[in-house]
Amino acid sequence: MNVLIFDSNEKLNEAGSNIMTSLIQTNPRAVLGLATGGTPVGVYEQVVKDYDRGLVSFKSVTTFNLDEYVGLPEDHPESYHSYMNHHLFRHIDLPAKQIHIPNGNAEDLEAECRSFDERIADAGQIDLQLLGLGHNGHIGFNEPAHALIRGTHIVDLAEETLKANARFFDSIDEVPKQALTMGVGTILKAKMILLIVRGADKAEIVHRALTGPITTDVPASLLQTHPHLVVLLDQEAGRLM
Numbered sequence: 001m002n003v004l005i006f007d008s009n010e011k012l013n014e015a016g017s018n019i020m021t022s023l024i025q026t027n028p029r030a031v032l033g034l035a036t037g038g039t040p041v042g043v044y045e046q047v048v049k050d051y052d053r054g055l056v057s058f059k060s061v062t063t064f065n066l067d068e069y070v071g072l073p074e075d076h077p078e079s080y081h082s083y084m085n086h087h088l089f090r091h092i093d094l095p096a097k098q099i100h101i102p103n104g105n106a107e108d109l110e111a112e113c114r115s116f117d118e119r120i121a122d123a124g125q126i127d128l129q130l131l132g133l134g135h136n137g138h139i140g141f142n143e144p145a146h147a148l149i150r151g152t153h154i155v156d157l158a159e160e161t162l163k164a165n166a167r168f169f170d171s172i173d174e175v176p177k178q179a180l181t182m183g184v185g186t187i188l189k190a191k192m193i194l195l196i197v198r199g200a201d202k203a204e205i206v207h208r209a210l211t212g213p214i215t216t217d218v219p220a221s222l223l224q225t226h227p228h229l230v231v232l233l234d235q236e237a238g239r240l241m
């Protein structure tokens with residue numbers, strides 16, 4: 001595991017985007033696993049800057065997003081479809097047919113999960129999986145549980161997650177109660193994992209996830225078993241490391 005702590009958001013964003021862009025420069029057909037939430041926004045901004053400077057093209061890249069809310073219209077401003085469009089996809093030359101985000105409005109959600117896993121399998125392997133970290137140690141929407149699920153599945157969001165994500169909605173009642181998420185098995189199969197965490201409120205969970213026991217109670221602790229994990233932290237999130 002390689003843990004890097006940055007004294008400014010700019011440096012952290014640059015480090016994150018450099019990892020993404022250099023991967024695509026070496027392998028233009030790279031398969032990226034993408035994350036949402038507040039954490040990666042600055043990294044995507046920097047990636048778009050690199051794209052605008054002509055440093056990278058996404059023409060042959062394929063992307064898979066970690067998760068999506070169930071039942072939230074795709075064009076709702078807080079859907080992860082809208083998020084990805086707003087922060088990344090509309091700014092770059094990534095063809096729509098190479099973008100994969102779970103469809104939380106599919107009539108048959110189980111079938112959608114299976115189809116999402118098949119599409120990942122068809123793409124070969126995710127070369128780089130970007131991850132944020134929930135306050136309860138969730139990755140994607142894999143919430144703490146007695147057992148974790150390998151592939152894409154429907155999940156009931158934890159109370160803590162509903163509260164954390166209420167900031168993006170008018171009230172907590174509007175936060176969807178379920179989501180589709182890539183499973184931890186798929187996440188751990190990625191060739192490289194890039195975990196990015198910011199903020200003092202995450203310092204404790206960062207420490208538990210990266211140095212504590214490996215347990216399904218802290219899904220991110222499973223990342224300790226990954227052979228190529230890079231962690232980018234700001235000073236606040238890295239305070240206990």
Ligand code: GLP
Nearest residue numbers: 036037038039132133134140141
């Ligand atoms: C969200 C997402 C995760 C994200 C995490 C942290 O609910 N499903 O993929 O990493 O929670 O979000 P944030 O970066 O906004 O703190």
